[in-house]
Amino acid sequence: MNALEKKAERRLVTVLFADLSNFTSLCHEIDPEESVKIANIAFERINKVVSANGGMIHKYEGDAVMCLYGFPVSHEDAPERAVKTGLELLGIMPDINESVHSQTGIKSGLDLHVGIHSGPVVVSEVGSNEKKEYTVMGNTVNLASRLKDAAHAGTVLVSTSVYRTTRYLIEYQDEGMQTLKGIDTQVKLYRPVKLREKPEPKRGIRGLHSPLVGRDSEFEAIKEKIRGLEQGSSGVSFITGDAGIGKSRIWQEIKDFIEYEDVGVRILEGQCIYHGEHLAYWPVLQILDQIFAITDKDNPDAIKAKITEKVSGLLPQNWKDIAPYVGQLFSLKFSDELDEKIRYLSPRDLQLKILGSITTLLEAMAEQIPVLLAIEDYHWIDPASLAFIRFAFGSRDTRNVMLLCLSRDGMDEEFQKVKEELRTKSQESFTEIKLNPLDRYSSLELTYNLLEIPGFSKDFKNKVLAKAEGNPFFLEEIINSLIDSGVIVFEDGMWLQQKKLEEIKIPDTIQLVIASRLDRLEENLRSVLQMASVIGRTFYKSILAEIHEDKKRLIGYLETLEEYKFILHLLSSGQSAEDVEYMFKHPLIQQVTYTSLLKAKRRKLHKLVAESMELLYKDRIEDFVELIAQQYASSDDFDKAVEWLLRAGKKAKSNYANENALEYYRSIVSIITENAISNPQALIASYESMADICKNTGRNAESIENYTKIFDITEDGLIRARITRKIADTYQKQSMYAEALEHLEKSGEILDEVKRNIHSLERKDDYFLERYTLYHHIAWVNYLKGDFAEAKAYSDKSFGEIEKVEDRKEKSIAMASALNVQAAVMCRTGETEQSYECYMKAEKIFEEEGDLSGLGTIYNNCVNYFAEKGDYISCIRYLEKSIEIATKTGNALGEAISSFNLGHEYLNLGNYVMARDYLERYQKLNKLINNRLGEGWAAETYARFYEEQGMKDKAMESANLAIEIFREVKSEIKEMGAKLTKADLLTESGAYEEAQVLLCQVEEYARKNSVTDYIVAVHISRGAILERKDPEAALAEYHKALDLVKRIGWVSGLSEIYFNIGRMMESMNKEGYSEYYENAKKTLRETAEKITDEDLRHSFLNKPFNKRIMSA
Known part of the structure; x- marks a missing residue:
């Protein structure tokens, strides 16, 4: 590093330009020697005023002078000094003219016009060994010069930045917006008039007159909360205030109080970092490091051992359900048994398991001693850590754990919204302590x-x-x-x-x-501090040593900087001499130090830091992926930046840290596009990953926008077909089926073109699998539409493409997935036995391939067959197997759906206690996975639950809620199902016309889309309505239902139809009614005989309607 580079830096300065008015015209009238003499007289006086106010004459340009305030030594009041200088210079112009006249005999009539602006500049010593001089460059200099040009003789013009920092001291005249030469946009100008006789307070917010308070009351309030925590209570507390108001100081006093008063509370603390929003789980990882006593030198095996020992000690019965998910944050691999829990999880399910495991771990620790969980600088929290706060404290009562957040105030930021959510949820157990300025x-x-x-x-104290x-x-x-x-x-x-x-x-x-x-620091100390600022708010000596030139003297420099209170030495147990960690005393110290570096120097240092981290942490590289990516992203090594950002994005996406992942991928796009880098693969991967995340999180417009950008990057047919198909999937998730099918058709056309050149593909399976996936999606869209004929047709086509796939495993998995869809279609179209056969084939394949996730899906879905057969015990048996797999693999969605179905089957069996338990379990899980459609399912089932319990008002309320939700998510088929439920409730209450309107809507939809079970239900419901007015028509409706049910082989509901026909015939004095009663009883008894559990059989036969049948 040469001398010039050492002196080059960025600074915040105030620039003043002053130009002598009338000097040029005067020079045309006098001898050049006289012109020089007059200039020297004027500039000598000007220089004295500038120097007296702490300014520096940077250079003279003809009849103008450029002055700097805040350089070479910074002055906080540099803008004030500059404006005072400008006003004083205007005031001395008569004296200068008098001096010129007395010394030369010339009446000069000189005046001055001045421009002042504050902002960042680059200051650098430039030149050769023979001649060097400081140069100040940047837009700040240009704007100050243009302000000087715009000022009239005898006036000063300043920019908004100068006005804002000096208006407490200076009276100004607003000169409005003006266009300046060489400046693209209009600039707001102000003209200083004079110093205020009574300057306003410089600090504070205008119009806000809060009384100044001390810290005793705030400290006592938080101590009371901690004493309550010691006694077993919990809650959420925030200490909020402006930057530097004393949040960290009061937190230190809290820690001292807990230590010195021997309070029975354990402290776990994490600190968010400036620009750390891309570092997923950063404060959470710090807390886990404390829990497991992890040090920087621990290798993966050591970390795994520490996690296993700690978790098994706290949770000996179920530690295996916790350790692998906690270990995921450290990129650890455990035994095959434990890793199995993670292998089949979707990113969202994995995130839920991670959050749940950390929460469970905290609660287990809190059983031994209450835990105070502190988050410093909460306003910089990353999205993944914010998700943990929301999970652990926003949706549950975390026992014996108190959350304490130290934060600045925010407006619409997400961290502020979460704080308000916690306030609403915690209510009386929520405390916010706002720190006002000290009196x-x-x-x-x-x-x-x-x-x-x-x-x-007294003077010292006052100042x-x-x-x-x-x-x-x-x-x-x-x-x-x-x-x-x-x-x-x-x-x-x-x-x-x-x-x-x-x-x-x-x-x-x-x-x-x-x-x-x-x-005021020596150059060596300043250089060390600048290098450390590039690493971050906290930094290890080992990394700093890798990028510093003089490793031997480094420790001495750090000790001096610690002595000077710029940095703090962070102490931790088991810390070696090499992993010594330091922290800037305040984040603003780090930020100001960092911004003093030239951007080119920053980029160079960021690259050195990243390379050092790669070397130092090669055995734990996955733990540092995000930090290395961040360092390379701030360097000028664009290839490495893209490489590591892709790794960080993939890791964040797999851990369902979606916002972090999006930021990584956006950074990749920015780097590639802004620097004209040719890396289409990375660009495609980034846009596709961003689109996938947006699609899965409901940001559909953004998803389609990102998918569409890929079309401008590549002409690869398979990629374009895949992206078009994914756009269709985005529309399908919005229930925009026409648009979905339109894009699926386009995808098929692209694949047709690919097929014409299939011989050129390196891997033909890619084509066949994409073609299969296309047909699979078309089938599913039509299934959701209720167009089961089309769904079946495309399901059949998908099987044809699967046969062409050569890779055995991919072929088998695709076959099983296709069978699952085909079975779902058959079940809705009355092909009950064929549906069962498909389910069993799929089950066999998934078993052979060891695909637990697929098996769980089959076990859950095949209950549709057994339910129609009235075999509720088989339903329960398969659903329990499905839940077992979902729990083993950590599949929260699978566990939720199976819980719902179990609640539904126990409702069929008349066990209302078990039904409610499973439905409540489902609702809790559904809330975690944020499944709005699932809320509709629950509401519809609760309508039935309340109806059978005789709670008609609550049943109607639930039915209306279900309709509202299904309409909101545009699930027409489910909306019709909820309308059937409401129609039955309306019929029971005598609102026949309103019920009939709903039934007509359902029937029209069901016949158009061949939804057999809805058609059966319409006949039954319409029969109930017609009984009062037209018994013959009612009887005909029941017979239509009976014929349809017999044709498709359903058992479920058969006894009800027999009973209704018998009841109607009896009321109409028709012969043969007793035969229908007997058939109803026989069917009901056959169903009951399949129920091997005596208690369940009893509850089933004692359901109100079933009792009526058996007593007929």
């Missing part, structure tokens, strides 16, 4: 606590407290700046005031307070 007494007390300085003068304005961080940093500058020193075991305060200017804003401290 004068409290600020002074904190000053004494920090340094115990004797003999403060320090005025600068701090109640912000503990500002106060602390001001004191540090006073120490750095030697105003106060540590001698003889105590702090002393060494110099008068007037000799050192105290910065007014936090950014430039830090910048002024950085400027």
Whole structure:
């Protein structure tokens, strides 16, 4: 690194341009020597004013001068200094003209026009070994120059940035929006008039006059909560306030209180990091590190051993249901038995298992000693960790665990929304402690606590407290700046005031307070701090040593920086000399230090950091994928950035950290497009992955937008066909079946083109599998539409494509999946026995291939067959097997559906206690998987549940809710089913006309789409309506239902139809009614005989309607 590179940096400065008005015209009238003399007289006076206000003359340009404030030493009040300079310069122009006249005899009539702007610049020493000079470059310089050009003689114009920071001190005239030469957009201009006689307070928010308060009441409030936690209560608490207001300080005092008062509470803390929203589970991983005592040097085997030991000790009975999911966050592999739990999970189900496992682990720890779970800098929390907070504390009562979040306030950010959700859910157990600025007494007390300085003068106290304005961080940093500058020193075991305060200017804003401290560091210390800032808020010495030139002196530099209060040494048990960890004392110190680096230098250092992490953590590389990706993404090694971002995206997607995954893929797209990189594979993978995630999370428009972008990247037919088919799937999920089928047709046309050149494909199976998947989707869309003929036709076609696949395993899995769809279609079209055969074939294939997830699906779906046969015990047996598999593989959706079906079957059996238990279990699971359609299923079933319990009002309420939900998600077939339920309820209440309207709607739909079970139900329901007015017509409806049920071989509902026919014939004095009664009893007894459990048989026969049948 050469000397020039060391001095080059980015800074926040205020630039002032001043131009002598009338000087050019004057020069045309006088001798050049006189012109030089006049210029020197003017600039000598101007220079004195600039220097007196702490500015620096950067350069002269003819009759103009460029001045810098905040360079080479930062001044927080640089804008104020510059504006004061501008006003003073206007004031001295008469004196300058008088001096010119007295020294040259020329009446110059000079005036001045000034422009001032604050902003970032690059300052660099440039040139050759023979000649070097500082150059200040950037848009800030250009805008300041243009403001000077726009100012009239005798005026100063400033930008908005200068106005905002100085309006408390300066009176301004608003000059409105103006167009400046060389500036693309209009600029708001202000003209300073004079210094205010009574300056306004610099800090605070205008219009807000909250009283200043100390910290005693806030501290007592949180202590009370912690004492309650010690006694077994739980809850959620937030400590909120502006940056630097004292959140971290009060948290340290809380920790000291717990330690020194021997409070029976264990602290687990995680810290979110600036720009850490892409680092999934970051604070959660810190908490897990504390739980398992994981260190930076632990290899995967050591981490696995620690997790196993801890979890098995806490949860000896079910540790195997916890450890693999926790281990997933560390990218660990356990035994085949434990890994089996993860292998078949969808990303969403895996996330739920991870969140549930961490929560269970915390609760187990809390059984031994209550846990205080603290999240610092919650406002920077990543989406995955936020999902954990929402899961553990927003949808359940986590026993003996208190959540404490330290956060800034937000507006519409997601973290703020979650906080309000927690407030609503927790109600009385939720506490928010808002930290306001400290009052004068409290600020002074904190000053004494920090340094115990004797003999403060009143002037000293007034100035320090005025600068701090109640912000503990500002106060602390001001004191540090006073120490750095030697105003106060540590001698003889105590702090002393060494110099008068007037000799050192105290910065007014936090950014430039830090910048002024950085400027006083030796170059070696400043360089170390800048390198560390690239790593992050926290950093390991081992990584810093890899990128620093002088490894031997590094530890000394770090000790000095720690002594100067720029960084803190983080202590942890078992820490070796090589894995020493440090943290910037405040995130703003890290941010200001980082932004002082040139962008080119940052990119270079980011690459070095990433390469070092690859080397140092090669044995645990999966744990650092996100951090390495973030470092490369900030470097100029675009190929490595894309490579690692793809890995990070894939990892986040597999852990269902969707928002993190989306950010990784978006970063890839930005890098490739902004830098004109040719990497179509990565671009396609990114757009497709983003689209997949958006599709699965309901962001359909965004999903289609991302899928569509792929068409501009590739002409590959298989890819285009796949993407078109996925777009169709997006429409199908919205119940937009016409659009779905249109895109499926387009996908088929593309595949037709591919087929013409199939000989050129490296792997022909890709074509046949895509063709199979296409037909499979067409079949499913038609099934959802209720067009079972088309569904069956395309299901048959899918089998034809499967036969062409050569890969045995892919062929078998596809065959079983196709059989499952075909069976579902057959079951709805009355082909009951054929449906069962398909299910059994699929079951056999899944068994042979060891596909547990597929088996679980078959076990769940085949109950449709047994239910129609009235074999409820077989239904329960298969559903219990399905739940067992779902639990073993961690399939939350499968567990939810099987729980629902079990509740439904127990309702059929009349066991209302078991029915309610399983339905409630389903609702809890369904809430976790956010399945809105499933809420409709539950509502429809509860309508039946309440009806059989005689709770008619609640039954109608549930039926209406089901209809509303099904209509909302555009599931027409389910909406019709819910309308059937409502029609029956209306009939029972005597609202026959309204019921008949619903039945007509259902019948029209059912006949159009060949939905056999709905047609049967319509005949039965219509028969019930017609009994009062037209018995013959009612009897005819029941016979139609009977004929249809007999034809398709259904048993379910057969006894009810027999009974209704017998009852009607008896009421009409028709002969033969007793035969129908006997058939009803016989059918009911045959169903009951299949129920091997005596209690269930008893409850079945004692259902109200069944009792009527048996007593007929």
